[in-house]
Amino acid sequence: MKDISIPSANLRTTLQPMRKTAFYISVLTLAYTSACSQIQNQDFKKISDAEWKKKLTPTQYHILREKGTERAFTGKYYAHHEKGTYTCAACKQELFSSDTKFESGSGWPSFFKPTDQKSVKVVPDRSYGMIREEVVCSRCGGHLGHVFNDGPAPTGLRYCLNSEALLFVKEKNSKP
Numbered sequence: 001m002k003d004i005s006i007p008s009a010n011l012r013t014t015l016q017p018m019r020k021t022a023f024y025i026s027v028l029t030l031a032y033t034s035a036c037s038q039i040q041n042q043d044f045k046k047i048s049d050a051e052w053k054k055k056l057t058p059t060q061y062h063i064l065r066e067k068g069t070e071r072a073f074t075g076k077y078y079a080h081h082e083k084g085t086y087t088c089a090a091c092k093q094e095l096f097s098s099d100t101k102f103e104s105g106s107g108w109p110s111f112f113k114p115t116d117q118k119s120v121k122v123v124p125d126r127s128y129g130m131i132r133e134e135v136v137c138s139r140c141g142g143h144l145g146h147v148f149n150d151g152p153a154p155t156g157l158r159y160c161l162n163s164e165a166l167l168f169v170k171e172k173n174s175k176p
């Protein structure tokens with residue numbers, strides 16, 4: 001018995017510092033990753049209008065930064081049916097999945113739910129004498145469209161968005 005207990009005690013003394021190191025490395029990695037994502041989020045909000053003008057097309061700039069609206073039935077995604085993900089055209093954050101897209105007949109791409117509730121922010125909009133709920137990208141603050149209460153189940157919501165505020169990323173292995 002003594003012969004077995006001595007090596008196992010030795011093993012424990014060598015393993016413990018290793019475990020501690022691994023623990024500290026994982027804590028540091030976590031802290032670093034969250035610090036990075038915070039910097040990234042802040043950076044998008046700090047981008048000036050002049051910089052956005054360089055990054056976006058004039059139409060994208062008008063919609064995303066000046067809260068413009070494209071004319072109904074003119075955008076590239078209102079009748080778009082491929083499988084994939086719609087991201088913010090400005091900061092590329094993932095916003096909506098084709099699985100939640102539906103035909104609203106409005107002439108704008110319509111979804112009943114964002115992929116992650118945290119990726120969009122809803123703010124009251126009282127422009128043009130109407131009370132509406134504006135939908136903005138949570139990462140860059142870009143204007144995406146509006147949300148209404150006349151959508152289909154399961155949410156009953158209709159996220160009515162501008163094609164020009166979105167970019168489509170096709171799902172791999174999906175047929176056109």
Ligand SMILES: [Zn+2]
Nearest residue numbers: 088091137140
């Ligand atoms: Zn964005």
